[in-house]
Amino acid sequence: MESEDADRVTRLLAPRLHMLAALARTEHVTRAAEVLGMPQPTLSRAIARLQEDTGLTLVERTGRGVRLTRAGRLLLPHVERALADLARGVGELTDADRGRVGLTFLPTLGVEVVPALLRDFRRARPDVRFTLVQEPWADSLRRLAAGGADLALTSPLPxxxxxxxxxxxxxxxxxxxxxxxxxxxxxxxVALAEVAGEEFVLLKPGRGVRHLTDLITDRAALTPKVAFEADDIATARGLAGAGLGVTVLPARPRGPLPGTVELALSDPGAVRPIGVVHPARGSGGGYTPPAVATFLEHVRRHGPRLIPDLTG
Amino acid sequence: MESEDADRVTRLLAPRLHMLAALARTEHVTRAAEVLGMPQPTLSRAIARLQEDTGLTLVERTGRGVRLTRAGRLLLPHVERALADLARGVGELTDADRGRVGLTFLPTLGVEVVPALLRDFRRARPDVRFTLVQEPWADSLRRLAAGGADLALTSPLPxxxxxxxxxxxxxxxxxxxxxxxxxxxxxxxVALAEVAGEEFVLLKPGRGVRHLTDLITDRAALTPKVAFEADDIATARGLAGAGLGVTVLPARPRGPLPGTVELALSDPGAVRPIGVVHPARGSGGGYTPPAVATFLEHVRRHGPRLIPDLTG
DNA sequence: TCTGACCCATACTGGATCGCATGGAATCCG
DNA sequence: CGGATTCCATGCGATCCAGTATGGGTCAGA
Known part of the structure; x- marks a missing residue:
């Protein structure tokens, strides 16, 4: 019951945090009202109501001025701390220099691309914090849609x-x-149909490349025989070279893996777009914190330069 | 300008702290409204207004429910911390077990009386904190009147x-x-008039005993010749014993100091009441925190037993 | 596919609150 | 010591907001 009462008082107090803080700092109703940008009578009565509702006496008249009572003085540091907490929280949402960016990205990109992007960005804005998650395509998009991250660096694009x-x-x-x-x-x-009957090395379900190969094989109306489902591109490439089957993979930047040959595909859509994904302004996430927007811009500017060389 | 904006948002946010917290915990408008004890539409619109005013999207519809956006989730811990700060502050004002008591007392009482009172009290309520100030009579009362303390143990009483x-x-x-x-x-x-022409050892101005002797000499229409103004009672007593002059002091509990003789005074008002002082409920301090009220009661109950033996 | 249940948002009315103008009280200065 | 000044509180009209009833949209089960 004590705590219920405390909760009641807290709830009555919350809306007047600023008034109380300003009044405490100035000990002057008129000046505090000016600081708050409100008429003096409004503040005067708001405080009066607050005290009547709570039963606490936080300020009292002294001559023609006002001053905080002892209770008010005891309460003040808590009020100011509460306001500071709020301001900090709001700041993280509204300041481009202090926010937090939640980034989910493909395992492949974690080796060099993401570190390079972060390094450059943090040089300019060292106070922006990051929450990083490294995970396959499907997981990234699911997290993004669920609001668990601000941006996804992945492939393909949804x-x-x-x-x-x-x-x-x-x-x-x-x-x-x-x-x-x-x-x-x-x-x-070559066309995928030419290897229709062969054994395929695929990536595991949920991987971006697997999603792409599924699309291509579907379009080519063939159902590949699955020799193995690899965890990553390098493994699939290696297994293909070992003769376990053919596979469809992005071109290796440094040229085909020794023991393998890469053939261009004549099938439509045989491309793997890598990019950055974020909730659409309209429906998905709504408000985009400045820090996120800034980092997104950074990625758009520098990503195209970094990604080609650093993926494989 | 960034920070002005943040302040604006903070001010819009403050009144809805509880709503936001409840909504975040439940992710369910109807249930959150129940928890808050308000109708569902009220909460629904309050949140809508908040988002419109701030430009932030903190919650969003998802199917037939709602959920916090990423921004909302980032803000939540700050909101909860702010509420906790407030609750703690209010608790200190409203809980008898957790408050803070500001106590100012006579130097003499610091030796044994105050420690004894605190020891007993803290055994029952260990979480009540104390702010202690040891100072002469006039300073104590000034501090009390200015709201710098809740209680004063002093003498005489104003x-x-x-x-x-x-x-x-x-x-x-x-x-x-x-x-x-x-x-x-x-x-x-004897009457004070009998020593009218003699040298007096007085206490310094601002001391309670000095105030009392001033009153008595005034009433007896005599202006004492001041041999010395002592800082404390023991010094005055010692100097009187040394023959520097006569003095008016409270009776020494353990009997007159060797080398001195104590004579009863026939003058009216030759008493020194020791007691506890606090702002009057009506005008002075207004609200009295429970912890203060409880300690005051403790002092009233146990003070009379402790003081007679422990002063001098 | 369609019905029913559930849940959040919106229309309408009563009351609280805000802003403006003014009153009342205390202090400062001549 | 008295007028002027400063400052907080209070009436009054307009506005905003809360509460009740209802609508719109989504999901579950037949």
Whole structure:
């Protein structure tokens, strides 16, 4: 019951935090009202009501001025701390220099791309904090949609109208075959249908590349025989080179892995766009904190330069 | 301008602290409204207004429910901390077990009386904090009137109608003369007028005993010749014993100091009431925190037992 | 697919609050 | 010591907000 009463008083107190703080600092109703940008009578009566409602006497008249009572003086530091807490919280939402950015990104990008982006950005704005999550495509998008992150660096980019995307770099998808494969020496673009009956090395479900290969095979009306579902691109490439099957992967920046041959695909949509995704302004996340917007801009500007060389 | 904006948002946010917190905890407008004890539409619109005014999107509809946006989730801990700060502050004012008591007291009482009172009280309520100030009579009362303390243990008790007093013990004032003084062997009550022309050892201005002797000498229409103004009673007593002059002091509990003789005074008002003083409920302090009221009660109950033996 | 249940948002009315102008009280200065 | 000044409190009219009833939208189950 004590605490219920305290809660009641707290709730009555909350709306008048600023008034109380200003009044405490000035000990002068008229001046405090000026500081608060409100008419003097408003403040005067608001305080009067507050005291009547709570039963506390926080200020009292002394001559023609006012001053805080002992109770008011005891309460003041708590009020100011509460206001400071609020201001700090609001600041993180509204200041471009102090906010927090939640970023989820592909495992591949964690090696060099994300560190490079962060390094450059933090040089300019060292007080922006980051919450980083490294996870596959599907998880990233799910987290983004659920509000668990502000931005996703991933691939491919979703069609979801609630998510907005910016392409930073587009890799070509290639058919990767072992060097002794019958098509290895074809020297031309091939269609996926030409390897329809072969064993495929795929990525695990939920991976972006897997989603892309699913789309392509669906469009080519073929159901690949799955030899293995790899956890990452490098593993799939290696297994293909080992002869376990063919696979469809982004072109390797440094050239085909020794023991493998990369063939251009004639199938439509054989590309892997890498980009940054964020909730659409309209429906998804609503308000975008300045720190997030600033980092997004940074990514859009510098991502295209960093990504091509640093993914594989 | 950034910070002005933050302040504006903070001010808009403050009144809705509880709503936001409840909504965040439940993620359910109807249930949050129940918790807050308000109709559902009220909460619904309050949040809508808040978001419109601030430009922030803190909650969003998701299907037929609501959930916090990322901004809301970032803000939440700050809001809860702010509420906790407030609740703690209010608790100190309204809980008898957790408040703070500002106590100012006579230097003499600091030796044993105040420690004894605190020891007993803190055994029952260990979470009540104390702010202690040790200072002479006039300073104590000034501090009390200015709201710098809740209670004063001092002497004498003021006539000020803004201050309420409770007598805990009354000491007789005696004329203290050296053992070879002409009145030393009188063996009867004497009037101050009988030593009108002699040198007096007084206490310094601002001391309670000095105030009392001023009153008595005024009433007896005599202006004492001041041999010395002592800082404390013991010094005055010692100097009187040394023959520097006569003095008027409270009776020494353990009997007259060797080398001195104490004579009862026939003058009216030759008493020194010791008691506890606090702002009157009506005009002075207004609201009395429970912790203060409880300690005051403790002092009233146990003071009379402790003071007689522990002063001198 | 459609009905029912659930839940958040909106229309309308009564009361509290705000802003303006003014009163009352205390202090300062001549 | 008295007028002027400063400052907080209080009436009065307009506005905003809360409470009640209802609408719109979504999800679950048949």
């Amino acid at each position: 069609a979801d109208p609630l998510l907005e995307s910016t392409v930073l770099h587009t890799q070509a998808l290639r058919l990767v075959v072992p060097e002794h494969h019958r098509l290895a020496a074809a020297g031309r673009a | 006539a000020d109608p803004l201050l309420e007093s409770t007598v805990l013990h009354t000491q007789a004032l005696r004329l203290v003369v050296p053992e070879h003084h002409r009145l030393a062997a009188a063996g009867r009550a």
